[in-house]
Amino acid sequence: MNLTIPAAMARAASEFGAAEAIAEPGGPRMTYAALFEQVQRVAGGWHAAGVMPGDRVAIWAPNTANWVLAALGALCAGAVLVPINTRYTAPEAQDIISRTNAKALYVVKDFLGRDRAAELADPPAVIWHEPHFGDPFLADVSPDDVCDILFTSGTTGRSKGAMSAHRQSLSVAQAWAECGELSKDDRYLVINPFFHSFGYKAGVLACLLTGATMVPQLLFDVPEAMRLVAAERITVLPGPPTIYQTILDHPDRSTLDLSSLRLAVTGAATVPVALIERMQRELSFRTVLTAYGMTEAVVITMCRPGDDPQLISTTSGRATAGFEVRLGEHDEILVRGPNVMLGYLDDPAETAKAIDTQGWLHTGDVGKLDDGGYLTITDRLKDMYICGGFNVYPAEVEQVIARLEGVAENVVIGIADHRLGEVGKAFVVPRPGFSLTEQEVIEHCRASLANYKLPRQVEFRADLPRNTTGKPLKRLLREETK
DSSP, X not given: OOXXXXXXXXXXXXXXXXXXXXXXXXXXXXXXXXXXXXXXXXXXXXXXXXXXXXOEEEEEOOSSHHHHHHHHHHHHTTOEEEEOOTTOOHHHHHHHHHHHTOSEEEEOSSBTTBOHHHHOSSOOSEEESSOOOOSOOOOOOOTTSEEEEEEEEOTTSOEEEEEEEHHHHHHHHHHHHHHTTOOTTOEEEEOSXXXXXXXXXXXXXXXXXXXXXXXXXXXXXXXXXXXXXXXXXXXXXXXXXXXXXXXXXXXXXXXXXXXXXXXXXXXXSOOOHHHHHHHHHHSOOSEXXXXXXXXXXXXXXXXXXXXXXXXXXXXXXEEOTTOEEEEOGGGEEEEESTTSOSEETTOHHHHHHHBOTTSOXXXXXXXXXXXXXXXXXXXXXXXXXXXXXXXXXXXXXXXXXXXXXXEEEEEEEEEEETXXXXXXXXXXXXXTTOOOOHHHHHHHHHTTSOGGGSEEEEEEOSOOOXXXXXXXXXXXXXXXXX
């Protein structure tokens, strides 16, 4: 099998041609045959605009059919896809555009009241606000060619671009689809953002490989998701645990027919056994799965249909997508296999730190493995926490707070939140003679950081607990907040 996006597109058109590929609420609906035809024409549009194989094309837009057309069109033109978080501020997006030397950008002109392109300091030469159509075009692409660069952040606060080949992006999507038993009979409500590996690879690409219908949801909105489940007869609804809890407790649930639901895939936070049991009992989910992944490997472990609720709740499943998983020093989770990223963009030093000479990816997470190979995440070596399903790296937030006049020192930790899983709390030591307020700190962060990165609480202190070398002890601060 030729594991490239152009080949996958052609195969989908051949096998699922008359089946509905995209059903955008209030927007375009098209079959797989029509999708392939339009993607080839968009690829021709990118090509006519000067995008050559190997060039980078950035996509800064929410979940729509046009995102799919622009992204798949760029990939079929041989370009490297660079998705950008829609919550990013212009400086954050500009950093990614500049570091990837993106030749072109697809960006929604007006999203959430902002003209994003106009805010960029140095935009690419080619900017599209909607897909452009040209003569049909398909580039000659190899399975080992770089397919996409997805940015994550390190504990240093500097983002890193994880590069994957076509074969890798498709292989992890296939593995996810197989665990979830995805098929052409499924209708998949994609709430997870397309800019994220979950929405893009476990969403768009998983549907492309199986013939499932993708129903993109523009914004995370639980009542709207409930309405769409009923209206579109959704069968597949992945997301963070909070979405299922909200649906279960929503006063309008009894007025909507949600009986079409069959598959939920969740993770990124603690999943109580009682929640899984209620999902299966009250929401008709036949299958509820938990999983563990990261941008550098996408989907590493996943539960399987038939696993009992206790196992699903207390573990993140067993290895998938050809991965080996073992525990290293201090029980750090190590991962090896054909679908570990190619490396970080223009950063051989960080790549060497992440992937050792034996090919093991050091995840920075701590866990334990049972006799069946099921993985339980017990802690993080890194300080990263997860807010509403999004990774937040405290060092990045700390660097922003440090630039506020009057701040002598600060640290940020994740604290428990009943709705978002975790949120940030900043501990700030003011400089002598300065009087700061919680709102001042938060508003200062708002100018430079996406909303999910903003600290929700700020506590001012005269000093911070420290170890013998003077380094602040975040562990003690976490213990104080429990």
